[in-house]
Each structure stands twice: as structure tokens, then as C-alpha cells.
Amino acid sequence: MSLNARIATAVPLAAVCAAAVYFLPSPVLAAGIGGIVMLGAWEWAALAGISAAPARSGYVAMLLALGGALLGTADATVVTRLAIGAVIFWACALLLIVATERGRFSLQRWPRFRVLCGVLVLLPPWLSLSVLHAGPQGAMQVLLLLILVWGADIAAYVAGRAWGRRRLSPAVSPGKSWEGVWAALIAGAVLGVLFGVAQNLPVPGMIRFALLAGMTVAASIVGDLFESMVKRSANVKDSGTLLPGHGGILDRIDSVTAAAPIYLVGLHFAGSQS
Known part of the structure; x- marks a missing residue:
């Protein structure tokens, strides 16, 4: 995967995402996130073994209906x-993931479970980001989440390219290293502390937020894996070919x-969230 292609795609995408989060009202942003999730659902259906276009469309429609109903009726x-x-x-x-790495589990044998996983993977972030943006300091909180990730x-x-030696999970994602994981966690904690300083949080609050940042980064690694x-x-x-240098939508939002x-x-x- 070309680094130049990655940068050429990532920088404009990041700028558009940041602008959308900052300027768009929450209902419009929720609809936009829903559109991204639907593109991801189309890709996920193929990964789950749903190859026929009508069936994939039905899967997308089901997720759209379920997510829209929850957004329309559920409170924070x-x-x-x-x-x-x-x-x-x-x-x-x-x-x-651990069981797969040890050879005790194979997701390939469970296509229906992969179909269910798509719902569990795609709907919660749509709902979470929408509620987060609509809450106190919503745009800032969503931007901070994206900056952390x-x-x-x-x-x-x-760090992985410079010092990566020990493979994190060769059977699942051979390109990832433990050195990269530690660098990601340290970066998350540092960003959390910097945010705490910028917000004049007391030391206990700063520590709590740094821990939350670390947990968020750890979760992002699990999502990627x-x-x-x-x-x-x-x-x-790759999950698709929509984004040059990155693959599909799922490869960017995992x-x-x-x-x-x-x-x-x-x-x-x-x-911190009502």
C-alpha cells in the first residue's frame, strides 16, 4: 500500500470529517454518520458471505431501519x-481474537455469526457518536475522540515501521507489532493529559481522562484487529476499494x-456526559 496514496486520501478525509463535526448540527451529522455506516454495511455483508446484490441491499436496509428507529426513539x-x-x-x-491467534477458533466456520457481528460492530458507534455530538461540548468531544484514534x-x-520487531497477532494481522501498540497507548495517554491541561482539569480529573484515553486507544486496536x-x-x-491507499470504508472506520x-x-x- 503506497504511503503517498495513504496520505493523499487521509488528509482530505480528516479535514472533511473535522469540519463536519465542528460545523454541522447534530441531526445532520447523525445522518452523515448513518450514510458512512451504510457503506460499511454494504462491505460487511460481502465479508459475511452475502454476495448477491439484493441480499446485501436488504442487509443495509435492515441496519438503516434499526439505526434510524433507535436514533428517533432512544434518549442518551x-x-x-x-x-x-x-x-x-x-x-x-x-x-x-486471542482464540483465533492460538488456533482454537475460526470465524470462517461461522458465516451467520459474521452477519450478526456486523450489526454489533456498526450500529453502536453510529448511535454513540450521534448522542455524544448532541451532548454537552459535543463537537469538542467527538473531535477529541477522533484525534485520539x-x-x-x-x-x-x-513506531511499527521504525522499531517493530515483535508481532502482535501473526495469525490475525501480521503487520501489527507490540512496539506499535505501546506507541499508540503512550500517544493516547499524552493526548489525554494535554487535553486535561488545556481544560484546566484538576490532577485527579486529568488522570481519569488520561486513563479513558488509554482505554479508548486500546479499544481502537481491538476494533482494528x-x-x-x-x-x-x-x-x-481490504474490505473494499472505495478509498485509494486505504481500501474500503471499513478499513478506515474499524x-x-x-x-x-x-x-x-x-x-x-x-x-462528564449527561
């Missing part, structure tokens, strides 16, 4: 509870799918 408390359910799912996903991704990429596991089960390298619900739940328990 309900969405936060759903996000807690997503956190439990991602904890289970981590166990599946993007910053960690950049740190992992740079899980999508890699799904792609391997489908015998493909980290956020796990990070968003974790971040929302963390803010809830920290008392």
Missing part, C-alpha cells in the same frame, strides 16, 4: 446502555467502531 440514557452492551461485545471479540494510529504506524480477523475469514486483504462506545461509556461513568 438508552444509547449509553446500548453502548455498555457494545463494550461487552468488544470484550468478547478480544477473546475471539488518529493520533494513536499514526503513532502505531511510525477484529476487522482484520473478519477479512481473513473472507480471504480478502478503529472508531470499538472506540466510540467505549469513549461514551467512559465519559458517562466519569460524570
Whole structure:
């Protein structure tokens, strides 16, 4: 994958995303996120073994109807509870990743489970980001979440290329290293502390936020690994070809799918999100 192609795609995308988060009203942003999720659902259907276009369209329509209904009827408390359910799912996903790495589990044998996973992977971040943006300091919170994920991704990429020696999960994602993981976690914690300083948080609050940033980054890594596991089960390298140098939509949002619900739940328990 060409680094120049990655940069040429990533920089404009990041700028557009940041501008949308900052300037768009919450309902419009929620609709935009829904559109991205639907593109991801189209790709996920193929990864789950749904090859016929009508069936893939039906899968997308089902997710759109379910997500739209939840956004239209559920308040922040309900969405936060759903996000807690997503956190439990991602904890289970981590166990599946470990089991796959040890040769004790193969997602390839469970196509129907892959179909269900698409719902559990794609709907919670749509709901979480929408509720987060509509809440107190919503645009800033969503931007900070994206900065955490993007910053960690950049740190992992740079450290992995420069010092990566120990493979994180050769059976799931051979390109990732433990050195990259530690760099991502450190970057997340540093960004969390910097945010705390910028907001004049007391030391305990700064520590809590740095821990939340670290947890969010850790979740983003799990999301990335899980999508890699799904792609391997489908015998493909990328989820699609929509984004030059990056693959498909899922290849760009995989980290956020796990990070968003974790971040929302963390803010809830920290008392920073009503």
C-alpha cells in the first residue's frame, strides 16, 4: 500500500470529517454518520458471505431501519446502555481474537455469526457518536475522540515501521507489532493529559481522562484487529476499494467502531456526559 496514496486520501478525509463535526448540527451529522455506516454495511455483508446484490441491499436496509428507529426513539440514557452492551461485545471479540491467534477458533466456520457481528460492530458507534455530538461540548468531544484514534494510529504506524520487531497477532494481522501498540497507548495517554491541561482539569480529573484515553486507544486496536480477523475469514486483504491507499470504508472506520462506545461509556461513568 503506497504511503503517498495513504496520505493523499487521509488528509482530505480528516479535514472533511473535522469540519463536519465542528460545523454541522447534530441531526445532520447523525445522518452523515448513518450514510458512512451504510457503506460499511454494504462491505460487511460481502465479508459475511452475502454476495448477491439484493441480499446485501436488504442487509443495509435492515441496519438503516434499526439505526434510524433507535436514533428517533432512544434518549442518551438508552444509547449509553446500548453502548455498555457494545463494550461487552468488544470484550468478547478480544477473546475471539486471542482464540483465533492460538488456533482454537475460526470465524470462517461461522458465516451467520459474521452477519450478526456486523450489526454489533456498526450500529453502536453510529448511535454513540450521534448522542455524544448532541451532548454537552459535543463537537469538542467527538473531535477529541477522533484525534485520539488518529493520533494513536499514526503513532502505531511510525513506531511499527521504525522499531517493530515483535508481532502482535501473526495469525490475525501480521503487520501489527507490540512496539506499535505501546506507541499508540503512550500517544493516547499524552493526548489525554494535554487535553486535561488545556481544560484546566484538576490532577485527579486529568488522570481519569488520561486513563479513558488509554482505554479508548486500546479499544481502537481491538476494533482494528477484529476487522482484520473478519477479512481473513473472507480471504480478502481490504474490505473494499472505495478509498485509494486505504481500501474500503471499513478499513478506515474499524478503529472508531470499538472506540466510540467505549469513549461514551467512559465519559458517562466519569460524570462528564449527561
